Amino acid sequence: MTDAELATRAAAGDREAFGELVERHAPTARRLARTLTSDPADADDAVQDGLLAAWRAVDRYDPSRPFRPWLLRIVLNAARDLLRRRRVRRTEPLPTAFPSDAPDPERDAGRALLRERLAEALQSLPERRRLAVTLFDAEGYAHGEIAELLGVPEGTVRSDVFHARRALRDALAAYREGDR
Numbered sequence: 001m002t003d004a005e006l007a008t009r010a011a012a013g014d015r016e017a018f019g020e021l022v023e024r025h026a027p028t029a030r031r032l033a034r035t036l037t038s039d040p041a042d043a044d045d046a047v048q049d050g051l052l053a054a055w056r057a058v059d060r061y062d063p064s065r066p067f068r069p070w071l072l073r074i075v076l077n078a079a080r081d082l083l084r085r086r087r088v089r090r091t092e093p094l095p096t097a098f099p100s101d102a103p104d105p106e107r108d109a110g111r112a113l114l115r116e117r118l119a120e121a122l123q124s125l126p127e128r129r130r131l132a133v134t135l136f137d138a139e140g141y142a143h144g145e146i147a148e149l150l151g152v153p154e155g156t157v158r159s160d161v162f163h164a165r166r167a168l169r170d171a172l173a174a175y176r177e178g179d180r
Contacts, residue, residue: 003067011059018055025068026051028139029075035134036079038123046082050075069149076131076149114172121171125164132157133164 001017003024009017029050033043054074061070122130128150135141135149136157143161147154 004063007058007061007067008063010055011061018058021067021071022051025071028068029072031139032072032131032135033075033079035122035131035138036076036127037083038119042082042086043079046079047075049082050078053078066145066148069145072149073151117172118168121168124171125167128152129160129164129167132160133168136161137165 001020003021006017006021010021026047029047030043033046033050034040037043037046050071054071057074061067122134125133131150132146135146136143141149143154143157147157150157152160
């Protein structure tokens with residue numbers, strides 16, 4: 001059954017049809033929310049809020065258009081709303097150390113440091129560029145799909161991906177040079 005058919009059934013009150021849509025699209029929604037929030041718990045909260053909002057609005061979904069961008073836009077807005085609310089209550093986390101069972105702690109530490117530096121570099125990007133490069137490079141979306149999801153022209157998405165990649169390359173090169 002297609003997404004549009006499931007959404008039509010969900011609009012008629014079929015919870016199982018909406019549940020199938022959630023199963024299909026929740027992993028992508030969670031990754032998108034995680035990209036924006038940088039926190040798994042916040043991402044889960046945003047996805048839950050977004051899915052609830054989508055359930056309440058499924059009768060307004062236009063079946064002639066793709067379902068995924070419609071749903072992801074709702075989740076994206078929920079994540080942005082959550083970040084706005086949390087900004088008021090932001091606290092600084094205490095650093096923690098996690099012991100490793102890995103056979104090569106140095107290599108694992110290097111990978112962890114690279115992941116941390118990549119996350120920092122991603123967070124330094126403007127929101128739209130961060131989303132565009134993540135959706136394109138990590139999620140495999142086409143420029144046109146990203147443009148529809150973010151509500152901007154496709155050329156803007158191409159530019160955002162280009163500039164985000166360049167900024168990430170520059171940021172990670174600076175870290176790498178600092179390690180030498």
